[in-house]
Amino acid sequence: MPSKSDPFTSSVWTRPPRGRGEQPTLSREQIVRAAIELLDSEGPAGLSMRRLGTRLGSGATSVYWHVANKDELLELAVDEVMGEVYVPEVGDTGWRVGASVLAMGMRAMLLRHPWVIGLLGMRPNLGPNAMRIGDRTVALLAAAGFSGMALSHAGSLLTSLAIGSATTVAAVTNSTRQSGLSVSEAARQLEPHLERAATEHANYDKWRRETDVTGMDPEQIWDEGFTFGLERLLDGLELWLGSNAGGPDHPAD
Amino acid sequence: MPSKSDPFTSSVWTRPPRGRGEQPTLSREQIVRAAIELLDSEGPAGLSMRRLGTRLGSGATSVYWHVANKDELLELAVDEVMGEVYVPEVGDTGWRVGASVLAMGMRAMLLRHPWVIGLLGMRPNLGPNAMRIGDRTVALLAAAGFSGMALSHAGSLLTSLAIGSATTVAAVTNSTRQSGLSVSEAARQLEPHLERAATEHANYDKWRRETDVTGMDPEQIWDEGFTFGLERLLDGLELWLGSNAGGPDHPAD
């Protein structure tokens, strides 16, 4: 039955065979990748099943054969980008560098894909890549001398810091995506509003002289803040390690 | 013009006057409070403008007079719950206790309102309560001896830790709200799935003996993990303070 608008698309001769040599139909991995691209470029609100379908050159509801839900698709997308963070193997470096690489890599990934931040708190991530990260982190810290509860606590501590730090930056990224500005430009554009709010509801002038940031690159300031915090955290962990290494499971009270 | 279904509701004699003694119309604060209640009990997906309207006993679209957007409403809700976290005044306690109260209070707030987590990374929060928190935090840490960049870095460090730590717990809370279980019960119900995923994609058995958590209360474990991390972080900050107090703005390289 030929279409009214364009009868040629339904002709056997004009339509590509699509049988085997073309796109091997739709695959789950292809869908997830397209969803990630859409989320990266358009933000969380830019991903709808229909838009995803048209982007894949397929009908809107064909996706539901490979993926149960939109939620499930988002779960897959989150774990997929988790695969981008690299955790050093044990013995490659000292544990401080290893932990730094993990934390900074995870933060960098979250800044590349700011939409992940809003999804991390929605459901626990049990995907293979998240498991691999956890596994390597535990290995890294166990080799450093952590054991028992402190081992798992120190592990989640590093990712917690990365997530918390990335949240601030992602807020700026996510709120100014449609303006097409870079993160630093957007942050600078936000600065006067922040100043006004601060002077209204807090004595901002008092602290402004104390911690003046005018003229600096916001992105660089955020990076410095993160490495500062990471260094302090590693110092604290090393300190604890010095007084509790190989000891009992219970930390010092 | 009488309604077809119930003509009496539109009669002047059956309708309550509503002029003055009734609900003093709708107020922005009342709307925000109702939205928070809805979000707390039903989760992020449970808040729609229509449900909010009916909950307030008003038409669905009446809310738009007091609030421009749903986004703006969410911004107001986030800042409203920010008002729940208490930051000690300078001089009330030592800076370590003050910082602990701030971080734990913020984490507790995030666990009471798990939907906030998904919103924090969407747009920067410039509300009065957030400003007040930042102001007091800076004051607290300045009195402790921090100055310059380290001052603002240390401040955001504390909230970063609280946010990151709360994210893990909120993931469980948010994903199991409809089941009506408590957080600990939900976490225990999640445990076998986590185990299966871990044994599949990581050598879980190896670390299971190392860090065995069976039988313990998940909620308590999370709390311990947070206080452990917080203590290590404060140790690191104190260490830095000892070698950099009153010095130049640049941290030691």
Next chain:
DNA sequence: ATTGAACTCGAACAGTGTGCGACGATCGGT
């Protein structure tokens, strides 16, 4: 009594996630 502002609300529009059933293509077994 009239005006004008403050406020409410129903109808409508575009867009969302998703279930259902019909359709076709591919393939293993006879």
Next chain:
DNA sequence: ACCGATCGTCGCACACTGTTCGAGTTCAAT
């Protein structure tokens, strides 16, 4: 060479969403 069975795609429909618009209502001030 045929014939189901299975895999995969897709159009339609449903309930629901955020939001706009304009008509309606109340109330304080002139």
